[in-house]
Amino acid sequence: MTSPSGLPVPVGASAALHLLQALARVPAERLSGTLTVTGYPGGVFHLREGSVMAVESPGAPSVATILLATGRITEGQWAAGSGALAPESLARASVGPATLHAMQAMVTLDGAFAVAAGRIDEVELIEGEPAAGWDPAHGVEPGVLLGEAERRLRALALSRVPICPFGDRPLLAGPVAACANRARREVLEKVNGRRSCRDIAFLLGRGLYVTTMEVAGLLAEGMVSLPEPPGEDPPRDGAAPDVHAAALPRRSRGASGINRPEVVRATFRPPFQARMRIPEKGPIEPDEAPE
Template identity: 35%
Template sequence: MSGPPDELSHDPAHHPARHPAHRPAGGRAHDPAPPVPPAARNVPALLLALHRTGFTGSVTVSSAPGGTIHLEQGLVTAIETPGAPTAETLLLKARRVGEADWATAETAASAARPVDAPAAWGGDLGAALVAQGSIGATELEAVCAAAAFDGAFALVLSPPGSWEIAESAPPARIALCPGIEPQRLFEETARRVALLTRLWGPPGELARTRIRPAAAAESAASRIPVRYREVLAAATGRRTPRDIGFALGRGVFSVLLDVVRMDARHLLHRETALPAATAPSVAPRTPPSGPLPTATGPLPRRVPGARGAGNAGGHGRPDSRPEEAAGASDGPPNAHRTETTETTEKSRP
């Protein structure tokens, strides 16, 4: 993709998607639903197939953190995921829309909802915000596009999981109209991943890294851009770039790009990255093939005060906790295993 989301050109003549507010009572068109592909090897292949059939509904991805991809006539109109701020978060946290105006728009959207529509369909909140003058239609479109691209980027930072297709799912209350072709979404996502990988490394690892200001940040505060100062103020040592994006009302990709550039200027201190979320194993547990070991002698006597052979004289507290000992070395986590293996190999005849 050649340009950022806010430079997208959406021509309704080429994208005949219907806005949620223009749907008939009940929220979905009365036309027969297009056939859903019976199988797909991954989510991108699924979205391409749904685009070809003009599918309207949602795809819920169950990876960590996962999310919901909303489609209208095969075009992606919104992506809601805990991994990236939605259009609602971008509008409220960045103070593009005030809370009072937001509450008024929610009331208006609910009142305009068709009588026979399900209660979960709260109405077209985006249209209500534009109608009451809280935000312009062009700006809202840019924010929705930015949130959709950022949501797609966040989804690829975690291992893929299963998915579920729903034709009767509630549409996003703030959605891009018309939506984005899946192929354009994939191209932009690939460009972002490639850029961060070239500048820093695996973006998924960077997204899980907690950051805080470095010692040089205070003296350089007057010479760095305002956006960098905002990141420094939000970097508490407990927050990841994703958390900072939610706090500031900015996209995760935008924050990650700033973090890379700030790290190159020695403005940040990076903590150890959080472990990647993985699904628990569901493999059946089988007993060992050989016989269980049996005790051949008396049980060892317990000496009061002795908590481990590593303590001087067998008394006192352990030298450190396991997690502190693991973080004390600058080498890789399994370096001690490599050294042990090399020593064993050398001792063999």
């Protein structure tokens, strides 16, 4: 199923359809302003003259978060800039215009992935003047942004053990020292059963997508595992019991073979509906602040 603009639309996801329709208007009408997506984790698309200049989401690290987490700028330098990336702070961190542009583009793509990988409830487009400091030449076309988000969701859904970047909290299943890959070993050092891929990305100062795929690889190698899903929730007050569900036999985890690669590939859903365990509600809060 596609929208009038030709963009892919997940069947039955009206809010996601509204997001696609709103983004399709951006280049056609050369819109400026903000496109706010309410959901889990949600986010804000900053628009300027038909391009997406940035996507800010609580589900993905910002440029400032990455610089702080990696030690390229200090808390004092951040405070001296009044909570902004002041030119003098960037100069101390050896971040030139080209590097900053590359980081902003990476964060924009990562923010769009975070929004698409979560739950989309409402979409609000407010036209107006964009925030200062963004060069229109450095924007990302909405079609390119959506295409990359789709590619990333598809890659994650087709991994051997799909994982939710926000809801799943992996556990160590092997010794950290046994991992020869430095990048994955650094991820393993942050795995403790309480942190999601999103939390680990914030702690390490890495992109959400890159971190999530690293964890998916560690899952496939047996270095980490996912906890057993919780038992059935008790029926809500006043809710009628599910007679059909009560009559179904219980099955052990893995008995259906749903996690086998060929089954995951056969049951892949369109963008914004990849098979992930998405929390139903609640704000995203990191279990621990970035170090």
